[in-house]
Amino acid sequence: MTFHHAGVIGAGAWGTALAQVCARAGLQVTLQARETEVVASINDAHENALFLPGVTLEPTIRATADMSALADCDLILAVAPAQHLRSALAALAPHLKAGVPVVLCAKGVEQGSLKLMTEVAAETIPDAPIAVLSGPSFAGEVARGLPTAVTLACDDEELARVIAHAIATPTFRPYVAGDMIGAEAGGAVKNVLAIACGVVEGKGLGRSAHASVITRGFAELTRFAVALGARAETLNGLCGLGDLVLTCSSPQSRNMSVGLALGQGLTLEQALAGKLSVAEGVASAPAVRALARKLGVEVPICEAVAAILDGDLAVDAAIAGLLSRPLKSEGF
Numbered sequence: 627m628t629f630h631h632a633g634v635i636g637a638g639a640w641g642t643a644l645a646q647v648c649a650r651a652g653l654q655v656t657l658q659a660r661e662t663e664v665v666a667s668i669n670d671a672h673e674n675a676l677f678l679p680g681v682t683l684e685p686t687i688r689a690t691a692d693m694s695a696l697a698d699c700d701l702i703l704a705v706a707p708a709q710h711l712r713s714a715l716a717a718l719a720p721h722l723k724a725g726v727p728v729v730l731c732a733k734g735v736e737q738g739s740l741k742l743m744t745e746v747a748a749e750t751i752p753d754a755p756i757a758v759l760s761g762p763s764f765a766g767e768v769a770r771g772l773p774t775a776v777t778l779a780c781d782d783e784e785l786a787r788v789i790a791h792a793i794a795t796p797t798f799r800p801y802v803a804g805d806m807i808g809a810e811a812g813g814a815v816k817n818v819l820a821i822a823c824g825v826v827e828g829k830g831l832g833r834s835a836h837a838s839v840i841t842r843g844f845a846e847l848t849r850f851a852v853a854l855g856a857r858a859e860t861l862n863g864l865c866g867l868g869d870l871v872l873t874c875s876s877p878q879s880r881n882m883s884v885g886l887a888l889g890q891g892l893t894l895e896q897a898l899a900g901k902l903s904v905a906e907g908v909a910s911a912p913a914v915r916a917l918a919r920k921l922g923v924e925v926p927i928c929e930a931v932a933a934i935l936d937g938d939l940a941v942d943a944a945i946a947g948l949l950s951r952p953l954k955s956e957g958f
């Protein structure tokens with residue numbers, strides 16, 4: 627199987643960056659956006675002025691508002707945010723040819739249903755071969771051609787390899803893996819943990835606290851993913867540890883910047899005011915909390931983040947609560 631024409635759903639920052647990657651990898655690219663101004667900006671000025679300003683896009687990328695324009699694609703990358711993936715895939719379904727693989731790129735858990743993105747895809751496009759792309763990748767960096775490596779997970783190893791080769795460039799290295807649940811759980815939970823790290827930063831709690839939250843957060847993330855059916859080793863890779871370290875370490879992360887604002891005393895409403903872009907951890911935190919409770923897994927940092935976002939727990943009380951938990955073991 628070889629691919630020639632990639633369709634990208636969602637022209638936010640990441641969809642646009644992935645369209646850029648695919649174009650650089652030599653694929654014909656059709657990028658579907660909902661806003662006509664985004665379509666015009668990409669087609670006329672080769673820039674996504676709304677979601678990824680300042681990056682010159684490959685001139686071969688064609689944007690469209692019309693989902694039916696993806697009917698000729700032999701590979702689809704679904705990059706709508708997690709809370710909109712269901713409606714985006716439902717809109718794609720009538721235009722999706724049999725056998726065309728769909729790569730899920732959103733990082734989140736669906737609120738209400740508490741479903742992972744692969745479960746949403748199983749309900750909306752049940753016959754499509756599915757893969758998951760996740761890992762440390764700030765859209766702006768990737769779109770500018772700065773190097774990174776990501777996880778491309780799929781049940782079908784051969785398909786994972788073919789997709790990885792089709793979208794790889796000298797600066798974008800997909801590593802294949804067989805564990806889709808691990809890849810998507812890693813991406814969803816690291817966003818919640820990045821909010822926690824932002825709070826640590828905003829409160830000025832220091833580098834040691836920051837490293838402790840990343841490490842205990844990683845334990846939490848792995849526990850949660852394994853309870854969902856993931857393999858722990860997947861979380862040691864780019865889609866787990868790799869993305870956690872990136873997102874928890876830079877205010878370039880929308881999730882970390884929300885946490886920073888909360889730590890500095892802003893309300894959630896103030897932290898999100900005027901922002902077009904998504905901080906997926908805000909919607910995923912309550913879903914991760916609910917799913918963890920259902921699975922009987924302890925996720926104290928995610929619980930604290932969800933309670934802060936709900937307005938049920940003040941930041942200082944959340945910090946005091948985490949610090950006063952019974953002492954634990956790292957293993958004997």
Ligand SMILES: NC(=O)C1=CN([C@@H]2O[C@H](COP(=O)(O)OP(=O)(O)OC[C@H]3O[C@@H](n4cnc5c(N)ncnc54)[C@H](OP(=O)(O)O)[C@@H]3O)[C@@H](O)[C@H]2O)C=CC1
Pocket residue numbers: 636637638639640641642658659660661664677705706707708710713714731732733734763764765766902903904905906
């Ligand atoms: N930005 C990044 O660095 C990275 C982001 N991701 C993940 O990619 C996903 C998309 O994020 P990103 O591209 O950054 O998004 P942005 O915040 O840049 O853009 C917002 C996106 O939301 C979409 N959107 C808003 N409302 C709706 C709606 N009602 N229905 C469908 N789509 C809607 C927009 O679609 P439209 O264009 O059609 O308006 C646009 O794609 C997220 O899950 C994110 O975690 C993963 C790796 C890196």
Ligand SMILES: O=C(CO)COP(=O)(O)O
Pocket residue numbers: 733761762763764765817820869872873878879880881882904905906
């Ligand atoms: O997923 C990302 C990097 O891998 C982007 O993180 P933010 O959504 O927090 O900006």
